[in-house]
Amino acid sequence: MIEVSIIGATGYTGAELLRLLSNHKEVEVKYITSRKEEGKHVFKVHPHLKGIKKYENLYFTNDLDKIDADLIFTATPHGASMEIVPDFIERGIKVIDLSGDYRFEDISLYEKYYKIKHKGLVDAKIAYGLPELHRKEIKEAQLVANPGCFPTGCILAVAPLVKEKIIEERIIFDSKTGVSGAGINPTETTHFPNVNENINPYKITTHRHTPEIEKELKKLGNVKVSFTPHLAPITRGILTTAHTFLVENLDREGIIKIYEKFYKDEIFIRIFSEEIPKLTWVRGTNFCDIGGFEIDEHNRLVIISAIDNLVKGASGQAIQNMNIMFGFDEKEGLFNVGLHP
Amino acid sequence: MIEVSIIGATGYTGAELLRLLSNHKEVEVKYITSRKEEGKHVFKVHPHLKGIKKYENLYFTNDLDKIDADLIFTATPHGASMEIVPDFIERGIKVIDLSGDYRFEDISLYEKYYKIKHKGLVDAKIAYGLPELHRKEIKEAQLVANPGCFPTGCILAVAPLVKEKIIEERIIFDSKTGVSGAGINPTETTHFPNVNENINPYKITTHRHTPEIEKELKKLGNVKVSFTPHLAPITRGILTTAHTFLVENLDREGIIKIYEKFYKDEIFIRIFSEEIPKLTWVRGTNFCDIGGFEIDEHNRLVIISAIDNLVKGASGQAIQNMNIMFGFDEKEGLFNVGLHP
């Protein structure tokens, strides 16, 4: 049994950590923090958690100095994590950071896309927390940078192709995301009448997840990543349509075999050779479902991936990373069935 | 560990039983039946279940004669259950029937509203499977008639008021339901362009859940039940607005106390004295959230209840009933956090 604390537990990813940890046998939640909700009971801020025995004495605090734990999740905004993580690291605490602050080995890339001056990486082992590609580093890391939601779905969709070098460099990711990805705070972007009956492309060529996807895929092979996200009138889920171009004459079955081999030990990757993945199949779960595998007359190979942006795209993956770091069963707290329909 | 079988496991309630039982420690699923999908693997028909070890060897059968189990769930249409349940009962098998066939002690009421000639009740103890009102009978029953989705939300919303005789006889239930309540088969009613951007009242005064609500509430006190359902552009959930009229001069706090007392040992009833219940808070769970408790200038008292129609309104309640019948922990397989947002 370990103790964990969550910095920034009022938002969607914080709440989702609490939802998933409520079933986790090896974890107690010690502290949860919030600037705005200090002193409030967790059920007051997150009424859907009401009834969870484990949380009956859990109140929000804002006193970061007293926070300790075996592991701290920082569900803080970009730029805020780097203000607090170094101290935790120094105190010997393991950290899983859900922000973008530690995702880039090359902080100049971060600074270019996040338009924030970086305070520098910490003096500890950092891993990029995508278990399917970096399980060994995660196991040994003190700090895990939890991947972005889009990168998770995009990278997993094409990693086998890039590694096998059977596609052209140029990859186009056309992603459709649910609105929970925009966070818990209301904005014009999340205003119901603006979202409903619309599909809204945004940051068409400038989304900061683009370099994250590209730098990770480059570890596997040569790529030039183009990425465009769209906000869809759904709450949870990211469906990614990856448009790639085959350089070799491979058929559908051959490609499916490559995926099945690449992911053969991965319990959270489901390969669908017949059905097309649906977001409701992964809803609430840590699965990344992959399907499509169709080739058109111009050698375009289309891969479809589906994740729940708040689970495999954020809090679920963070818990998967925790399970790896502490040697727990990797699916503890996570192995659920998608809430379909 | 018991063995259960599910008759009619291709629809939404069958799939939901499989979803919930996948986490149930005391249950193995032995047979699942289907006329259309005979021979198919369960993952082929319900791809969202893929990866569940427990179901790796589970195929649909259509041979009802060979079905046995400690408990059988009949997730069959109204009228079909009474064709098969008597045989199971005779063979000494316990049955939880999710259809309307055994919900009425007075079969003439059934015949009037379902327009089906009833074959007669079985020679065994039958209980109406609403644990909050009939836990003792359920424990002793061989056949449990699982309540309708609307009745579950409506009855639980007002039972304390009826029992305490503090409201007038006349109760108006205005319910809003998700489309999954209409089943897995596409119809004009469930056609997306007909549902989307609409709120569709239907069977405005003639829904067959009306007599079910009324006959149950009459066990607690005098009532005249008026009920109108509306189809809303959501997938899961029933929100019921119960309009009642106080006969006594009670204030909001007094009423909340009555509810808290009435439901004090009920783990699946959550009373919200401040927040108004939200469907996403109960989504995927067996909770019935109750709130509102507001009184207007004309002595109208409004109670709001929220359930997931496929869980507390169907399969979750069926599992709760099973847990009671077999002496398992009542929340086994069921105690989850609502998938909010």
Add this chain to the structure above:
Amino acid sequence: MIEVSIIGATGYTGAELLRLLSNHKEVEVKYITSRKEEGKHVFKVHPHLKGIKKYENLYFTNDLDKIDADLIFTATPHGASMEIVPDFIERGIKVIDLSGDYRFEDISLYEKYYKIKHKGLVDAKIAYGLPELHRKEIKEAQLVANPGCFPTGCILAVAPLVKEKIIEERIIFDSKTGVSGAGINPTETTHFPNVNENINPYKITTHRHTPEIEKELKKLGNVKVSFTPHLAPITRGILTTAHTFLVENLDREGIIKIYEKFYKDEIFIRIFSEEIPKLTWVRGTNFCDIGGFEIDEHNRLVIISAIDNLVKGASGQAIQNMNIMFGFDEKEGLFNVGLHP
């Protein structure tokens, strides 16, 4: 040809006035005002209007002193209208006010529900702008108080019953509204993940449209109005389910006849004797569709009304009022077909 100006033309009702007036043959739009968008072209703030020749030279101003016109629409928040309307009235300009400020003959009722000190009614003929009940007063008024969205759908749903005195005093309105009714500014209430997959009751017994409905119906007969609104995951439309109780032994056909007679000359009221009204049938139009007319075993008579909250519930009705005030064809600019599906 008359000139109109719109005070507060950045919100949904302002934009809807512009949408409808774009087709109006008798009207030029002279000024549109905004505090925030001063100086901007109308197409910049409302891109969906792009291409309308009539508006090619229309810019937002914030100089209220220079505003003149034959008619001014004040699409201003409650409390703001009474600051500016008296001056326009004094200058002899006709005004249609879309706020609640002039809807109550008895301003103490306004003050009780709006929690605003009223500055007093103006010295001019004021009409409550529901043409089906007050066409004559509207024709003669200098100031028309455009009705609230809920009151429009509720009052029209039961006016014939109240007038004919065939129902009990007690009427329960259970209304379901689209999110555009909450306005153009993002709030927690309109945040997509809070609305989607939910039906959210609000101001369950305290909505300020309640006294507006009641005081209007009282002009026709004795009533005690109970009203509960719900926010539904749709953008436009209000569906109202009116639960009434018959005092006389009338059948469905008799009731339909009463409605057909009461509304026989009303071009924007459509009585559906067979189909149940759908919000998409009235979407974008000035219709109020009325149907239901079903009676249950406890003498409850249910009436369903459907309107587009931004048209018949706001801007469309304002234009209908303008047409009446200036002697134009009452349907000019308004007679459209609902955008179904």
Add this chain to the structure above:
Amino acid sequence: MIEVSIIGATGYTGAELLRLLSNHKEVEVKYITSRKEEGKHVFKVHPHLKGIKKYENLYFTNDLDKIDADLIFTATPHGASMEIVPDFIERGIKVIDLSGDYRFEDISLYEKYYKIKHKGLVDAKIAYGLPELHRKEIKEAQLVANPGCFPTGCILAVAPLVKEKIIEERIIFDSKTGVSGAGINPTETTHFPNVNENINPYKITTHRHTPEIEKELKKLGNVKVSFTPHLAPITRGILTTAHTFLVENLDREGIIKIYEKFYKDEIFIRIFSEEIPKLTWVRGTNFCDIGGFEIDEHNRLVIISAIDNLVKGASGQAIQNMNIMFGFDEKEGLFNVGLHP
């Protein structure tokens, strides 16, 4: 004033023709046909049309022999049009066919993708009814093949680029469509719980609109078209994200200028140089809004187009074609404001 008849007026495109023609000053609707609804009044089948004076005596017929008119719209399924169109053509009637039957000059391409044996083209001038590219041919044609919904949005999105030869041959269209595109008949695909909270890619590389897009663009330049449609939980609209690759070093402004020049006389094309087009801006209208024009680091140029699939993607474009064929004002019956929000 001309007379038109509609073959197959029960579906969405037929209903949409009736909606738009209700405002058309130059057109009377003479006959509407249906196999299933023969003898019924148009308001019975399409209740949202109720109140339209023009249609008060309009009943469905099934007697195709008696149909005459100056123009016939065939809103019939693929394969059905070619059974009836030749006879109309022979009788000298002008025809606008909304099916795919006459869209291909090369019928072998049709046969390959539609898997139907073609009966042969008619002996009359046929035009592909995309006015922005073929206005002159449309004017002279006796038979106009109305374009598919996806082709309309895709072709218009990139035509200027292809003509100017500033992009590579390879173009990827990733389209997101509303469910009304799937027609009025309920199927598993359109079942609300399957659509809601999902984005469903389908016919990922095999949609029959692909060759239609390609053969049209090939008239302007060399292209290799890749196309993937997705079903989104919205009713109306197609948003297309066109991923192209620049061969020349052009900047955003230069590209926008090319578009503004190419479409300078087109009243139904709106170029948005700043805002990103939204489906609700074109909802109910014949506009094709075009925007995006962003270039990423790998020379990818993204163009976004938005249409209402039932208007510019079907019935609106058909009426635009009719206006051209008969010399009416091209925007008669069509120039509306999008129903936003």
